[in-house]
Amino acid sequence: MAEIPESLLRRSAEAKAKALGVPVEDVLAEMKGEGPPVKVPQPEAEEKTETVEVSEAPEEPATEPVEEVEPPEDKDAPTPEVEADTDQDVIPEEPKEATYADDPDPDPVPPPAEPAPEQQPVAAAESEETPAAVAIAEKEDEEPPAPPSGNGAGNGKVASVVSARPSVPPAGTPEGVRSQRLLTVVKARAIQNVKAEPTDKVNTWPHLMLMEFGALLLITGILVIMSIVIHSPLLDPANFNATPNPSKAPWYFLGLQELLSYFDPQIAGVMVPTVTGMALFILVPYLDKNPSTTPSDRKFAIALYSMFLAGAATLTIIGVLFRGLGFNWAYPWQDGIFFDDLKDWVHFE
Amino acid sequence: MANGRTSLRERLTEARDKIWGSQAVDSILRPGSPFKQNYSDSPRNRSYVVMNNVLYHLHPVKVKRHAVKLSYTLCLGGLSFFLFILLTITGIFLMFYYTPSAETAYTDVQALSTNVAFGSLVRNLHRWGAHLMVLSVFLHMSRVFYHGAYKPPREFNWVVGVVLLLLTLLLSFSGYLLPWDQLALWAVTVGTNMASFVPAIGAQVKFGLLAGAEVTASTLLRFYVLHVLFFPFIIVIFMAVHFWRVRKDGGISGPL
Structure with a gap:
C-alpha cells in the first residue's frame, strides 16, 4: 500500500475517533499498525475495518437478505413518491415544509429519516447508520413526521439530496422505512493513493506570457533594425549564359556544398552518408534508449550532437567566408568576402 | 462639475464605459479576458485568460516555475x-x-x-x-x-x-x-x-x-x-x- 500522508491519516483518525468516542491517539496507532485494535464503548460496533471508509459495507441488521430481492410490483410504486418528494424539497420553502409536516398521513411521503445520520460526519455513519435510520423511522411511523426544527432550509436540502437517490424500500421492512443499499465498496487505496506530487507552478498568464511577449518584441526589434540597415541583395537579372564565380548555394546548404567540394559526389558518394545521417537524425529518440535527461548521464549523446553542431558550423563558416573564386580557399581579409546575400551590407570589392 | 455641468472628460468616460459594457463588446470578449470591463486579477481569471483565448490555449494554465526562466x-x-x-x-x-x-x-x-x-x-x-x-x-x-x-x-x-x-x-x-x-x-x-x-x-x-x-x-x-x-x-x-x-x-x- 502506498504511503498515506500524515495529515490525511490524522484527519481520518480524528473523524473515526469522534464517531466512536475513543481517543484520537488510539485510532491513529491502530491505523499505523502500531497499536492494538481500538476498544469501542458500544458493544455492537464492529472493528473489522482498518481505515475509516465511507462506503465500507455497514453491517445490515436482519434486513440484509431481504434487500437483495425486490418484488417487481413494489419497484415502481415508490418511485413517483420519491420524485414528488424531491420536487417538494428541492425548493426549501417554509410554508411547504409546514404543510408537509402537518400531513397526518405518512404514507405518500417517506419520512425524512435519513437526514439524521447523513448530517453527522461521514465516518459516524459507519457504525450506527442503519440502526439509527430504522429507529427514527419506526418512531415516526406512529406519529406524523415532526417539522424540521430550526434550520428548516438546511434540512430540506439534505432531505432532497437523500431522497433523490433511487433507493427503494425493500419489501418486508416496516412501511416508510428505507435502508441504505450497498452500491460499491471503495477501497481506501483508490482515493488515498495520491500520485501527483505537488510542484512549484506559476500561472501562464501573466508570467510565461509576459516573457513570451518580451521575446517577441525583442526579435521584432532586431528584425526591423536589421531590415532598415541591411538591404536584401538584388543582383543583375538572371542570365543562363553567365555563371557567376563562385556559385554558392544558400548559406544553410553551404556546409553540404563545402563537403561536396572535398569529395567528388559521383565517386565518394557523400550523399549516401548524408541521407543516412538524416534518417538517423529523425530516429534519434528511438535510438537513444537512455531514459535520463540529466546531462551527466548522457555524455555520449551530448558529445555526438556537439560534434555535429561544431562540424556543421565550421563547414558553413568556411563555405560562407573562406571560399572565393572557383570555390577555392580565400581569406576574407585578403581576398574579400564572396557571399552575395550580404553584398549590400558588406560592400566588398 | 464645477459649474454644475458635466465636463467633456466625464462624458467621454461615460461613453467609453457604455461601449465597453455593451452587449456587442461583451460578446466578443470571452469570460476572463483581461480586456473586459470589470476584469479583476484573480487566480480564476488568470486561468480563464489562457483557457478562453484561441491562441493562448496552446499553453497550459500553469507551468513549472523553472520553465519560465x-x-x-x-x-x-x-x-x-x-x-x-x-x-x-x-x-x-x-x-x-x-x-x-x-x-x-x-x-x-x-x-x-x-x-x-x-x-x-x-x-x-x-x-x-x-x-x-x-x-x-x-x-x-x-x-x-x-x-x-x-x-x-x-x-x-x-x-x-x-x-x-x-x-x-x-x-x-x-x-x-x-x-x-x-x-x-x-x-x-x-x-x-x-x-x-x-x-x-x-x-x-x-x-x-x-x-x-x-x-x-x-x-x-x-x-x-x-x-x-x-x-x-x-x-x-x-x-x-x-x-x-x-x-x-x-x-x-x-x-x-
Missing part, C-alpha cells in the same frame, strides 16, 4: 512560430506586387524596392525573417536535444519537428529563386544539383523541383506555387500536430 527555453520554438506568422504577413504584402513570370519577376522586385511605400522594408523583413527562422528552428532543435526533451513520451514530436525543419529549409530555398536575379538563379542551380546527388531518387527529385532538367522559366512558376501555397499548407498541418503534441505529451514544463 528565459535561460531554459530561450523561447526558440515560440519565436520560430512568430517568425512564420511574420513571414506570412509580409509575404502576402509582397504577393500584391509580384508576378511569377521570367519576363516580369525581376522588374517587379526592382519596382517593389523603389516605387512601393515600405516595399523595400517589407522585402527586407521577409528575407531576413526567413534566414532568422531557419536559424531559430535549428537552434530550437539543438535546445531540445541538449535537454533530452525528445525522450518518451515525446519521441514522435521530435520526428514531427525534424520534418518541420526540412519544410522550413524547403520554404526558404523555394523563395530564394523568386527575385530571379543572378544570385537566385545560380544558388538554386547549385542547390538542386546537390539534390541530384542523392542516391536512387536524386535525378527524379531534381526534375520534379525544376520542372525540367535545369532551371527554366517554368521552374519559377513551380517554385512560386511551392513557396506561397504548397509548403505553407503542409507546414501548417505539421505545426498543428506539433503544437498539439506539445500540449498532450508535455511541453516546456517537462513530461506530464
